Amino acid sequence: MTQHSSAAPAAAVGVGDPVLQTVGVTKSFGGVHALKGVDFELRAGEIHTLVGENGAGKSTLIKVLTGVYTPDGGEVRYAGETVHFRRPSDAQHVGISTIYQEVNLVPLLSVARNIFLGREPRRFGLIDVGAMNRRARELMAELGIDIDVTAELGRLGLGAQQMVALARAMSVDSRVVIMDEPTSSLESAEVDTLFRVARGLRDRGVGLVFVSHRLDELWELCDRVTILRDGEWVHTGPMTEMTRLDLVAKMLGRDIEEVRAEGATEFGSSHLQGGEPALLVSGLEVANRLHGVDLTVRPGEVVGLAGLLGSGRSETVKAVYGALKARSGEVTVAGRKVRTGSVRGALASGIALLSEDRKAEGIVPDLSVRDNIALAVLPRMSRAGVVSEARIDALVDTFMKRLRIKASSPDQKVRELSGGNQQKVLIARWLATEPTVFLLDEPTRGIDVGAKAEVQGLIDELAEQGLAVVLISSEMDELVEGADRIVVLHDGHVQAELDSTDLSSSELLAALAGDRETDSQTSTQAEGQHA
């Protein structure tokens, strides 16, 4: 039933030969093309990183390689032979192991059990617990980790659990190990151990795929890189021939020279008004995500938040809004302290958040435009629990005109509106609460060009009226032209603060990449120009 040691090996693969490949692999989900003919090649004895922004197709490709998804087209080759993985166990049986971001083991079972689940050593047909524990101990010793192998896995720290997952991969004599963001929950000492083990595996001729949002790690560990964007292959090459700037530009799809030319957004000039900061954030910390973020926004100012995925952009605004529990730090609105960790407290203080995922966290598709707009102000629009219909009608009418929401009537269901108009309905909802500070997380994502321009114009208008705006965007143009100031986040802390008046997209890119040298140049440059 179950093989004793490892699975049937295919033909021998020498170091440097391709061990796992995809050729023109396509995969779509309900009309959305996640992979559009991707070629990928992993060689034996190398550590290969896959890079791309959210939605680039990275995770889909990994799931195809590990048998979680079957590709719609193209083929997967293992040791030179075409393979058809139907389920994860198919990939595992030929020698492909995966280590996931979330530990995918069984917390209630012992460490040794987890390492050998499905391949336990036996004697007389029964599991030989003694031998299992002994071999688990040997493996852990080989990894240089001191863990009681009979302890329940769930009682160990996340880092230790990740090591157990790695030990499991080693115990099957895998020829391919795929690591999908294995370091995201690890402490730096644990990361060192993980890297040491990964290098050891590479030197034994194993091919490793490594995915991480921590760019520094890529140069530290990886030999080659493959970049994906929008489900397409963009680049494959040695890590040493790549600068950080190159990598980020390729990943985001920006031609550095081209961006130097005029922008294409609707943002006008600055409307900065003097006076007290409308929003003051200091030392905001969220466990594992934010390590002390400071932020100041004045009335009429648009402050851009830039950073790569995982840098803590969304987490910052969520923590300010109270939707994410802050470990420490202070938030002040117009001089008054806001109770952190409470959405009600934030709303009462005049903070509004337009969240990144409007489908999941904002819009109620089957309610009318009117009801969607009125949702957040219902408590204020009612007296003794009775809602004043007339006041709501007046309010909805005002906002539909002001934001130019295109709907057949206030009673049309929001589901039937275009993405841009849905977004405007949401903006109207928050404006109705008369906020002092408006946090916008990717307000123009997923809406068409025309509507995008309108939303951008609207943000400009709001600032002009004295609203303090925090704008998160993955689009360089939007930040450079829309924001007065750009705060660059990296790994949960503020990496740089740039005056956007004469900032170019390429300078912003450099700061995003976290390239210290370019970065300091940029800031001095910006400061110099500002002076």
Added chain:
Amino acid sequence: MSTTMVDPATSNAPESALANRARFASLVQRQGALAIFVVVVAVASVSFDSFASQGNITGIAVQASFLAMLALGMTFVIMTGGIDLSVGSVFALGGVLAAWGAQHGTLVAFVLPLAVCGAIGLVQGLVIARGALPPFIVTLAGLLFARGLLLLLSDEGATTYKVPRGSSFRELAQGELLGIPYPVILVVVFFAIGGLVLHRTSYGASVLAIGGQEDAADLMGLPVVRTKVLTYVASALLAGFGGVMIASYTSSGVTILGVGTELEAIAAVVLGGTLLTGGAGTVLGTLVGVLLLQVIKNVINQIGSLDSDWQSVVSGTILLLVVTLQRVLTRGDRT
């Protein structure tokens, strides 16, 4: 077992206090029922002269053996994170089929009920594992189906099938070896095998893994569907065999048996320290849970002045007590 956490990265003073607490909690989780069982038996032995008599003890053991069979299967089902509500009806159906079968020979009395009950378990298992339907609903359907089939066979209880006089089938539950009744021996053997299967076979490992984290079990390449199907088949077979035993014991097929017995089996499993969410537990704990329920019944019968309805009241209270204790002690410890 060592008493300290060995992971250096996480080991410091408050952590090890936490570990001790966790250890104590898991001890209560596993042995809570045993502690209460020992106390109840001790008090009963002192209070009633008749309790500790050989006749009474044997009686308790035989009475408990039927529920034990159901509870053994239920242990595996719950361990996968599932539930089997059909076992009470399947148990009764097995009994009636065995009594009817005994009229056509001892072999038929064994094979017929096991075949029918096994088939019911197979269908339930396939629908649950392949169709990804909730076990609660599927086995509720099984409960109704088996009970209905049973009533059809016995003309709504009007016909009672008798095991023929002198049939060797009666030996199964009425015979004894060295003074120990066969049902008790069977239970000991079955539970020993059950423990071995759970902890020392790859099937058992899969059961625990599925209950602990089904997605992970799947990603690790364990045979999730096969394991679940096997588990529901085993549960139905054990319930059916319990029915065969009771038919032999009473020499007849009693239609009204097994109503609510599935709930007693669940209670025994939970009392025995198996997590209702699956993934952890022991078959030995289940056996203690079964015995505890049976001893409570017996003790209340000994107190002549108490109505036998107090049996359920007391059992229910103790069940609530034990699970609350488990919950309080493991709070924040498991999710």
